[in-house]
Amino acid sequence: MGVPHHPLFIAGRWVDTADRYDLRSPATGELVATAARGGITHVDQAVDAAAAAHAAGDWRRTPPAERAALLHRVADRLQARLPELAALQSRENGATIRVSTALHLGLSIAHLRYLADLAGSYAFERPGPAMDPLPTAGLLRREPLGVVAAIVPWNIPLLVTIWKVAPALAAGNTVVLKPDEHAPLLPLELAAEFAAAGLPAGVLNVVTGDGDPVGAHLAAHPTVRKVAFTGSTEVGRAILRAAAGTVKRVTLELGGKGPNIILADADLPLVVDGALYAALANNGQACEAGTRLLVPAARQAEIVEALVDRAKGLRLGDPLDPATDVGPVISAGQRDRILGRLAAARAEGATIALGGATPTGPGFDVGYWVEPTVVTGAAATARIAREEVFGPVLTVLSYDSVDEAVALANDSDYGLSAGVWSADEARALDVARRLDAGMVYVNDWHVIHPAYPFGGTKQSGLGREGGPDALDAYTEQKIITLDRAGGLANRPAFGLVLGAPPEGLGAPPAGLDASPAGLGASPEGNHGGLR
Numbered sequence: 001m002g003v004p005h006h007p008l009f010i011a012g013r014w015v016d017t018a019d020r021y022d023l024r025s026p027a028t029g030e031l032v033a034t035a036a037r038g039g040i041t042h043v044d045q046a047v048d049a050a051a052a053a054h055a056a057g058d059w060r061r062t063p064p065a066e067r068a069a070l071l072h073r074v075a076d077r078l079q080a081r082l083p084e085l086a087a088l089q090s091r092e093n094g095a096t097i098r099v100s101t102a103l104h105l106g107l108s109i110a111h112l113r114y115l116a117d118l119a120g121s122y123a124f125e126r127p128g129p130a131m132d133p134l135p136t137a138g139l140l141r142r143e144p145l146g147v148v149a150a151i152v153p154w155n156i157p158l159l160v161t162i163w164k165v166a167p168a169l170a171a172g173n174t175v176v177l178k179p180d181e182h183a184p185l186l187p188l189e190l191a192a193e194f195a196a197a198g199l200p201a202g203v204l205n206v207v208t209g210d211g212d213p214v215g216a217h218l219a220a221h222p223t224v225r226k227v228a229f230t231g232s233t234e235v236g237r238a239i240l241r242a243a244a245g246t247v248k249r250v251t252l253e254l255g256g257k258g259p260n261i262i263l264a265d266a267d268l269p270l271v272v273d274g275a276l277y278a279a280l281a282n283n284g285q286a287c288e289a290g291t292r293l294l295v296p297a298a299r300q301a302e303i304v305e306a307l308v309d310r311a312k313g314l315r316l317g318d319p320l321d322p323a324t325d326v327g328p329v330i331s332a333g334q335r336d337r338i339l340g341r342l343a344a345a346r347a348e349g350a351t352i353a354l355g356g357a358t359p360t361g362p363g364f365d366v367g368y369w370v371e372p373t374v375v376t377g378a379a380a381t382a383r384i385a386r387e388e389v390f391g392p393v394l395t396v397l398s399y400d401s402v403d404e405a406v407a408l409a410n411d412s413d414y415g416l417s418a419g420v421w422s423a424d425e426a427r428a429l430d431v432a433r434r435l436d437a438g439m440v441y442v443n444d445w446h447v448i449h450p451a452y453p454f455g456g457t458k459q460s461g462l463g464r465e466g467g468p469d470a471l472d473a474y475t476e477q478k479i480i481t482l483d484r485a486g487g488l489a490n491r492p493a494f495g496l497v498l499g500a501p502p503e504g505l506g507a508p509p510a511g512l513d514a515s516p517a518g519l520g521a522s523p524e525g526n527h528g529g530l531r
Contacts (some may be wrong), residue, residue, distance in 0.1 A: 003031050003032075003033060003034060004033045004034075005020070005033065005034045005035070005036075006033060006034070006035045006036065006184065006185065006188050006208070007036045008036050008038050008042055008046075008205075008206060008207050008208060009188065009191045009192075009195075009204075009205055009206040010042065010045050010046045010049055010205050010206075010207070011045070011046075011049035011052075011053075011201050011202045011205065012049075012195065012200075012201025012202060013201075015036070015042070015045075016036050017036040017037055017038060017039075017042070019036070019037040019039075020034045020035065020036060020037055021034065021035055021037050021181065022034055023035060023092060023182075023183075023184075023185065025091050025092070025094070025367070026093065026094040026327075026328040026329065026330050026331060026367055026368045027091075027094050027318060027319050027320075027327060027328045027366075027367045028366055028367055029366045029367060030091070032088075032091045032092050032185070033092075033185060035181075035184055035185075035188075035208045036208055036209075037181075037208065037209050037210070038207040038208055038209035038214055039209060039213060039214065040213050040214070040217045042207050042209070042214075043176070043178075043207055043214055043217045043218050043221065044217075044221075046176045046205035046206075046207050047147055047176055047205075047218070047221050047223050047224060048223075049201075049202040049205055050147045050174035050175065050176050050202055050203070050205055051146070051147050051174070051223050052202055053174045053200060053201065053202030053203050054144070054146050054147060054173070054174045056202075058200050059169075059172060059174065059199075059200050059203045060144050060172035060173070061172075062172070064119050064120055064122060064124060064170075065119075065120045067119045067120075067169065067170055067172070068116045068117065068118075068119035068120035068170065069116075070194075070197050070198060070199060071112060071113075071115065071116030071119060071166060071169065071170060072113060072116045073197040073198070074112065074190070074193045074194055074197045075109050075112045075113045075116065077193040077196065077197060078105065078108070078109050078112070078190070078193060079109055081189075082101065082105045082106070082109070083101070085105055085158075085186060085189060086100040086101040086104065086105045087100070087320065088185055088186065088189075089104045089105070089157075089158070089183075089185075089186055090319040090320050090327070091319075091320070092183050092185050092186075093154055093155070093157070093182065093183045093330055094283060094319050094327040094328040094329065094330060094367075094368075095282055095283065095319060095327060096283070096319045096324045096325065096326070096327045097319060097320050097321070097322055097324070098322060098324075099281065099282055100319075103156065103159070103282065104156060104157075104158050104159065104186070105158065107159055107448060108158045108159040108162050110450055111159060111162050111163065111166070111450045111466060112162050112166050113450075114450030114451065114466075115162070115166035115167050115170055115450070115466070115470060116166070116170065118167070118170060118468070118470060118471055119170030119171075119471070122142070122170070122171075122471050123142070124141065124142050124143075124475075125139055125140070125141045125142075126139070126140050127139060127140070128140050128479065128481075131481075135483070135484045135485035136481050136482065136483060136484060136485075137481070137482045137484055138479055138480060138481045138482065139479070139480040139481075139482075140477070140478075140479055141477070141478040141479070141480065142171070142471070142472070142475035142476070142477060142478075143172075143475060143476050143478055144171050144172035144173040144474065144475060144476075145171075145173055145225040145226050145249065145474060145475065145476055146173060146174070146223075146225040146226075147173070147174055147175075147176065147223055147224050147225055148164070148168040148173045148174070148175045148176070148224070148225065148226045148227075148228065148474060149175075149176050149178070149218045149219060149221070149224045149226065149227045149228070150164035150165055150168065150175055150176070150177045150178070150228050150229075151177075151178045151215050151218065151219065151227065151228070151229045151230070151231070151239075152164065152177070152178070152179055152180060152187060152230055153180050153183075153230050153231050154179075154180035154181075154182035154183035154330055155183075155282060155285040155286060155287075155330070155390075156282065156286070157179060157180065157183045157184070157186050157187055158186040158187065158190065159448075160230045160253075160465075161177065161179070161186070161187045161190060162190070163228075163230075163454070163465040163466055163470075164177075164228040164230075164251075164465070165177060165190070165204065167465075167470040167471050167473065167474050168226075168228070168474045169194075169199070169203065169204065170471055170474075171471045171474040171475045173226075173474055174202065174203045174204070174205075175203070175204050175205065176205045176206075176207065176218060176224070177191070177204065177205065177206045177207070178206075178207055178208075178209070178214055178215050178218050179206065179208055180211075180231075181208065181209060181210055181211070182330055182331060183330075184206075184208045187206060188206055188208070191204055191205075191206045211235070215235075216238070216242065219238075219239050219242040219243060220242035220243075220245060222245070222246050224246075224248060225248060225249065226248055226249040226250070226251070226473075226474065227239055227242075227243055227248055227249070227250050227251070228250075228251045228465075228473075229250070229251070229252050229253070230252075230253040230254075230287075230465075231254065232254065232255055232388075233254040233255040233388075233413075233414075233459050233460075236252040236254040236461065239252060240252070249473070250462060250463075251461075251462060251463035251464075251465065251473055252461040252462045252463065253287065253454070253455055253456075253460075253461045253463075253465060254287070254414075254416075254456070254459060254460050254461040255287055255388045255414055255416070255459070255460060256287045256288050256289070256291075256388065256414045256415075256416030256417055256456060256460050257291055257292055257385075257386065257387070257388055257412050257413075257414045258278070258288055258289055258290040258291055258292065258414075258416060258417035258418055258419065258437070259290070259292045259294055259408065259409035259410075259412070259418050259419070259435070259437075260274075260275055260278050260279075260290035260291075260292065260293050260294065260418070260419040260421070260445070261294045261405050261406075261409060261418070261419065261420050261421065261431060261435075262275070262293065262294065262295045262296065262299075262303065262421045263296070263402070263405075263420065263421060263422040263424075263427065263428065263431070264296045264298070264299065265422055265423045265424060265427075266421040266422050266423060267423060268302070268303070268306055269306075270421070270443070271303070271421045272303070272306045272307055272310050273310065274419075274421060274443070274444070274445060275290065275293050275307060275394065276307065276310060276311055276314070276372075276394070277445055277446070278290025278291075278419060278441075278445035278446065279291055279293070279392070279393070279394035280311075280314070280325075280326055280372055280392050280394070281445075281446055283326055283327050283328065283329060283391070283392055284326075284329075284370075284372075284389070284390065284391045284392035284393060285329065285330065285334075285390055285391065286446070287388075287390075287416060287460075288416050288417035288439065288446070288454075288456075289417075290394075290417065290418075290419050290441075290445050291388075291389060291393065291394060291395060292385060292395055292397060292408075292409075293307075293394055293395065293396045293397065294397050294398070294399055294405045294408055294409060295396060295397070295398055295399070296398070296399065296400075297398040297399065297400050300376075300396070300398045303396070304353055304374065304376055304396055307353075307354075307374055307394070307396070308353050308354045308374055311354055311355075311372045311374060312354065314326055314372055316359060316369065316371065316372065317363055318363065326372055326392055328367045328368045328369050328370075329368050329369070329370055329391050329392075330368065331368055332368050334368065334390065334391065335358070335368040335369065335370055335391075337390075337391075338370050338389055338390070338391035338393065339357070339358070339370065341383065341384060341387070341389050341393070342356050342373065342375070342384070342393065344383055344384070345375055345378055345382060345383070345384035345395075348378065348379070348382045348383070348384070349377060349378070349379070349382075350375050350376065350377045350378035350382060350384060350395075351375070351376045351377040352373060352374070352375060353374040353375065353376045353396075354371075354372065354373060354374040355370070355371030355372050355373030355374065355392075355393075356371065356373045356375075357370075357371055358370060358371070359371050370391050370392055370393075371392070372392045373391075373392060373393045373394065374394050374396065375393065375394065375395040375396065376395075376396045378395055378397065380397055380408055380411065385397060386412065386413075388414075402431060405431075406431060406434045406435065409435055409436075409437075410434075410435065410436045412458070413458060413459045414456065414458060414459055414460045415436045415437045415438060415456045415457030415458040415459075415460050416437060416438055416439065416455070416456030416457075416460035416461070417437055417438070417439045417440070417441070417445075417456070418432075418435040418436075418437035418439070418440045418441070419440065419441040419442070419444075419445050420432050420435075420440065420441075420442050420443075421442075421443055422442075422443070425442065425443075428442045428443065429442065436457055436458070437456060437457060437460075438453075438454075438455045438456035438457050438460065438464070439452075439454065439455075439456070448466075450466060450467075451467060451468060452466070452467050453465065453466055453467030453468075453469065453470070454466050454467070
């Protein structure tokens with residue numbers, strides 16, 4: 001059987017291009033698949049298809065319970081293919097098969113089911129509160145935005161795609177999805193399963209291709225009403241600039257430099273495993289990884305020694321082998337970037353306590369490898385302690401007091417994740433409440449439960465994904481008021497603008513100020529309070 005090829009998916013059809021690119025395993029260099037390389041014209045076609053589908057209204061008028069049922073059917077279809085798709089993910093982006101099975105597929109399916117259930121229970125319309133003393137009733141509505149652009153990364157592509165596509169579709173929107181060019185296969189498989197489950201043509205479209213021009217053009221497209229993006233902070237800033245032209249809604253899930261605080265009373269074996277799990281899961285390629293380990297100065301030597309001993313036992317190798325703990329990084333460029341950060345750390349005076357290089361030996365002569373690495377002796381101001389590395393690298397910093405630990409943790413441009421380890425839960429919670437992060441883990445890490453929102457503060461992004469309010473980000477709020485007075489003559493407020501109240505109507509209801517100031521009148525004569 002030949003190498004599979006994946007076209008674009010536009011308006012319910014698979015659309016090929018003359019230009020293609022190869023998808024190779026970062027572990028072996030093997031050609032996994034080829035994919036169509038879309039361009040600006042394809043983005044325009046996909047947005048037009050999504051806009052036409054939204055205008056036609058078949059999907060947005062589909063009852064929420066039926067939309068929920070379709071999402072559940074897609075989850076069922078993914079579940080039936082779990083082993084196959086997990087292996088495909090490991091071959092494509094190098095995630096270990098254990099991580100691909102539990103996280104990339106298992107957790108993605110759980111989140112899809114949770115978001116499907118939200119579609120069936122969400123209050124798309126509800127009565128408004130009483131408007132006494134006005135003789136008026138009201139409705140509060142949440143309506144779909146229209147065309148949503150979803151731009152997703154290569155590190156956890158299926159889960160991040162579901163965080164965007166599922167609530168957008170659950171709310172009745174249409175979507176144009178742009179996967180990362182390094183790992184588009186599972187997003188494309190997801191689109192195929194949506195089509196097989198009966199999603200109308202044009203409601204979900206996928207354009208594969210380079211970030212520039214495809215992603216950039218999609219983010220700036222005037223017909224797109226919202227951009228949901230996960231990726232680097234630098235690109236997030238560019239998305240914001242592109243969205244400003246038409247004042248689009250934006251959700252950004254960006255970088256992180258998660259501080260992981262070990263308190264003095266923490267259990268050593270637990271925190272060592274926890275720190276390595278926080279930093280190295282998914283080969284260290286996770287935005288909310290715990291990459292800054294803050295340890296009490298009095299315990300630093302003990303903790304570093306235990307970390308190094310434990311990390312030496314981790315197995316680096318074939319991601320399809322269930323015994324493998326850490327796989328390759330995504331590309332040669334990423335490998336070289338990580339090694340460059342480590343070289344800069346050495347130049348700034350840090351010590352590489354473990355790793356810090358590409359491994360040698362059988363199996364490592366091809367692919368993109370970085371040893372699990374522990375860095376010590378770096379200043380808190382060093383680049384290795386402040387900038388995202390996005391690889392299997394853990395930097396250890398020391399502190400003398402809990403107040404200093406909190407200050408070090410919060411001294412960052414990022415605020416995505418943080419962690420606290422202690423034998424005293426109350427003490428850990430006290431520290432957790434002081435940390436400037438969207439997600440704080442106590443005696444754990446990488447907790448991504450469907451019922452909890454994912455996202456951060458500061459330059460880690462805007463908004464949240466998942467959780468009970470996920471559909472709010474993909475709906476517009478509308479109020480509808482209904483007159484219950486039986487005609488204008490029976491509404492005292494009209495007399496404030498249209499002339500003297502009719503005889504016998506009486507004074508305006510309490511709380512309505514008939515003075516010019518109360519109307520919000522301006523020197524130019526506009527009725528500012530009524531606009």
